[in-house]
Amino acid sequence: MLYAKIVLGIPVEGPFDYIVPEGLSEKIKAGSRVRVSFRTQQAVGYVVKLTKKSNINNVKPILALIDEVPILDKNILSLTKGLSEYYCCSWGEAIETALPEVLRKGRKISQNINIIEETSIRYDFRPEVTLLHDLDGDARWEIYLKSIKEALDSNRSIIVLLPDISSVLRAKEKIYAHLGIIPALLYRKQPQELSEWLKLKSGQAKIVVGTRSSIFAPLNNLGLVIIDEEHDPVYKQDQVPHYHAREVAYIRIKIEKAKLILGSGRPSLETFYSAKQDKIKYKFISRIKDFLQIKIIDTGYLDKISKQKNIFLSKYLEDSIAHTLNAQGKILLFLNRKGFATLASCISCGKSLRCPRCNVNLVYHFKDNILNCHYCNFKMQPPQICPNCNSGYIKYSGLGTEKIESELSRLFPQVRIKSLDSRKQIDFSDIDIFVSTQAIIKDPDCSFDLVGVLAIDNSLNRIDFRASEKTFALLIGLLKLTGKKMIIQTRLPGHSCFQALEKKDMDIFYAEELRQRKALKFPPYGHLGLIKLRGIKEERVKEASSSLFDRLNRFKKRNIKILSVNSGQPAKLRGNFYWQILIRGKEPRNLSSFLKNHLKDFPHSGIIVTVDIDPV
DNA sequence: AACTTACTAGCA
């Protein structure tokens, strides 16, 4: 008797044994998509192994084979296995994230498409990762195109990942213009998703350009993966399984012996650190241009005089705006409207109050008159005097509203001013001053003579251990928009973010940020895991969280630390109450298997538990 | 996840 071990797209590990019917024994292979009855229902399943024996009592037969040829090749099978081990999900869930939606639902592939069986050619390449640290996107593309050509010449295929769809479309044009090839395009919700997927599966297309999920594209002989703007958090999926395309790429190139190029003008700390450790190659191309003027303005003094009036422009910035206007120049004023977290900071020294254990900003809660850390739940009474400089007093500030546009009209009555909050197509030609949020950075061809950065401290002071990293990436993104001058207003002029820019030496930022991460054993010196619990009844979620916290503490192993349990942020969302447990470990796979073991038999009726490894 | 079965409190 022949049995198949089958996994399903549900959060249950499996695999489940099924009998292979006589007539199918020739056709069914590892990687086949089949229809099975599961409990009382029918489901789509994926064969991961064939065996002669089974220890299960009442084994059911496979109902039908869906595809003539296995839909998952060996490489995709081991990639998804690896994904499930890293990201704490079932193998079946991992397989389903790697497939187009219609195939997950069991639709048949039409007969006239010729899926080629796995090739057995093995090129003896060594997996190799390179960080291309380059501010200039065009220069990065020169290297990408050269590498793509090389891969094609040795008959290997290529995946190019970009953060968003408009970048994908631009990349397609570049590839067509330089190599004369039309690549397949993949992104979720692409109407042609299946036909593009099949082009790759059948070998008709050898290059795919796409967003995050394209890292799973079904290519034969993968030789090269390019991830542009590798620092971008959109490469992390915000649903289960919470994978990061960069991490999946690492797993995939090891399996397929391919090369990986990570390109960015502002690399993630993970990638930068790997480069520093010589674990990956490092190519540093363009520095911040010498002719750019970057000015950091300490606006601590504005707090004192802006009590009555809403003054948001330093004298220096105001003068520079006037000067630029006189010279018919264009100005961008950047204002990050996000981040309404109420912050406690000292007027005199500018330091915000931070958690002694987590080094993140404490959040002031008006209602309870208490300062609280959202990472470890540390609480303290607000101090009367600043613990840093002993003088001054502590100020609690939210973010000022953006009346900026109207205020500016008052200051510069003759000037054409516009602000952008939604992502509409804008015509820059009839605007002098443009007020915008970070949406502007995604616009590839806008350029200003002066970029003024307002209220950046709100971004820096977010309750997130990656706040500095994200702020730095944001500033570098803004820097690319100016051809001449950038002025940054801050109450924290000494922060490494700004120092790095002022001195035009990015290492200043990376060195300082790595030092802080190391002290806390936070990424890239360790890995975090976030367990989220949600349910309708607040008390029950809270109780379950603390009992899970105790349970994990009881069973915790070497190299795993259970850091904290606290209510989620927001604590209530769409009728559900949220709690979360943060753990830290050396190896993500250990975190995952530890959690799989102890969540399996954790009773959590009415509560949904999800795991996010390496949260961003 | 989606389902079945076991158990509980509330009621006449």
Add this chain to the structure above:
DNA sequence: GCTAGTAAGTTC
């Protein structure tokens, strides 16, 4: 003794 509502257990 009955049942609605919920907790717990199972899936090959």
